[in-house]
Amino acid sequence: xxxxxxxxxxxxxxxxxxxxxxxxxxxxxxxxxxxxxxxxxxxxxxxxxxxxxxxxxxxxxxxxxxxxxxxxxxxxxxxxxxxxxxxxxxxxxxxxxxxxxxxxxxxxxxxxxxxxxxxxxxxxxxxxxxxxxxxxxxxxxxxxxxxxxxxxxxxxxxxxxxxxxxxxxxxxxxxxxxxxxxxxxxxxxxxxxxxxxxxxxxxxxxxxxxxxxxxxxxxxxxxxxxxxxxxxxxxxxxxxxxxxxxxxxxxxxxxxxxxxxxxxxxxxxxxxxxxxxxxxxxxxxxxxxxxxxx
Ligand code: SF4
Numbered sequence: 001x002x003x004x005x006x007x008x009x010x011x012x013x014x015x016x017x018x019x020x021x022x023x024x025x026x027x028x029x030x031x032x033x034x035x036x037x038x039x040x041x042x043x044x045x046x047x048x049x050x051x052x053x054x055x056x057x058x059x060x061x062x063x064x065x066x067x068x069x070x071x072x073x074x075x076x077x078x079x080x081x082x083x084x085x086x087x088x089x090x091x092x093x094x095x096x097x098x099x100x101x102x103x104x105x106x107x108x109x110x111x112x113x114x115x116x117x118x119x120x121x122x123x124x125x126x127x128x129x130x131x132x133x134x135x136x137x138x139x140x141x142x143x144x145x146x147x148x149x150x151x152x153x154x155x156x157x158x159x160x161x162x163x164x165x166x167x168x169x170x171x172x173x174x175x176x177x178x179x180x181x182x183x184x185x186x187x188x189x190x191x192x193x194x195x196x197x198x199x200x201x202x203x204x205x206x207x208x209x210x211x212x213x214x215x216x217x218x219x220x221x222x223x224x225x226x227x228x229x230x231x232x233x234x235x236x237x238x239x240x241x242x243x244x245x246x247x248x249x250x251x252x253x254x255x256x257x258x259x260x261x262x263x264x265x266x267x268x269x270x271x272x273x274x275x276x277x278x279x280x281x282x283x284x285x286x287x288x289x290x291x292x293x294x
Contacts, residue, residue: 001198006039009196009215014046016218023081023193025053033068037075044076051079051112056100057092065103079112080104084120085155086138094121095129117155144170152263161208162294164267173261182241182265188212189225189238199287206266209273209290210234211283231284233276242269253279 013020022043029036029052036052043050052072059065069080082100089097098121104113115121126141127133139147148170157163184207193205201211202221212234213221224230236244242265249255249272262268276282277291285291 001035003035003038003042005198005200006035007042010039010042010046010048012215012218013048013196016222017194021049021051023051023053028055028057030054030058030068037071040072040075040077049078050076051081051114052077053081053083054100055083055088055092056097057088059096059100059103062099062103065099066107069103069107073107078108079114080108081114081116084115084124085117086120086123086133086135086151089120089124089127089133089138090135091132093130093132094124094127097121098129119154123150139170158206158266159262159264160206160266160270164263164270165294168260168263168267171263173263175261176243176246176257176268179241179243179246179262179265179268182243184237184241184265184269188234197287201286207269209270209285209287210237211286213284231282233273233282233284237269241265242272245269245272249276 010022013022024036024039040050040052058068080100082097082104084094084097084101101113101115124133127137142150148167151157151167152171157167159168187206188204188210191204191206195201195203195205195208196215197203200214200216202213202215202218203209203211210233211231213224213231228235230238233245233248236248240247246255246257246268250257253276255272255275258271262271273285274291277285
């Protein structure tokens with residue numbers, strides 16, 4: 001993302017969603033600190049409260065963390081969310097996460113620092129703080145069932161994206177008919193979180209890879225929602241959930257369900273969407289890279 005895109009996104013939010021707070025996330029926003037700083041300054045000009053999410057991978061030295069958090073705090077950044085999960089621990093030693101928490105607390109204050117998830121610290125401490133912890137080692141140490149519970153229940157893993165494929169063996173998978181009647185109206189139309197991505201897609205919070213249209217035309221999207229004239233796959237998901245999408249793909253494009261079943265409704269949805277992306281041009285299946293890589 002560049003500064004012009006950030007400006008346009010924040011202006012759209014200011015003009016059309018005046019009560020919004022902006023959560024700056026990535027990727028990893030601290031990989032481009034100048035852009036992050038500029039984003040916070042622009043948001044402040046528009047009067048939009050901000051917080052940033054970081055994986056703390058860049059927190060290699062106390063002075064570096066102090067400097068970065070201090071300039072952002074002075075520029076108007078309101079809060080920091082620090083990720084602490086077995087997934088982040090795969091590449092980031094816990095010592096960096098703890099350093100980020102320590103410095104953020106000192107600069108932003110305890111009410112403005114959030115750790116996701118705080119219990120992740122205890123879960124990871126048994127592996128030591130100096131080295132990353134491969135997920136296989138985490139699962140092996142805790143055992144399949146307890147690890148499945150920690151990841152799927154306690155962490156609240158959604159089955160979309162890669163989760164259903166890579167970690168579906170840690171939960172009981174269900175056949176496609178078990179998803180009859182599951183609706184996505186709430187997630188798509190009433191999501192408390194909307195993603196403004198760098199390609200201008202407006203994406204409902206839990207539905208990666210499903211675009212409602214360009215956030216530059218958010219007022220038109222909101223008009224289409226009220227008249228029910230949504231993109232075809234979005235409309236199916238709102239009206240009939242992922243089972244409805246399955247029926248559409250089966251009847252129109254010969255999709256066949258996975259014989260091993262699905263880890264959850266979003267796993268079914270993503271598997272069908274990946275298939276449909278290969279069959280025809282559905283503009284709501286964006287960004288394209290979401291479908292290009294496993
Ligand atoms: S099933 Fe699909 S549309 Fe429904 S919440 Fe999951 S990803 Fe979003």
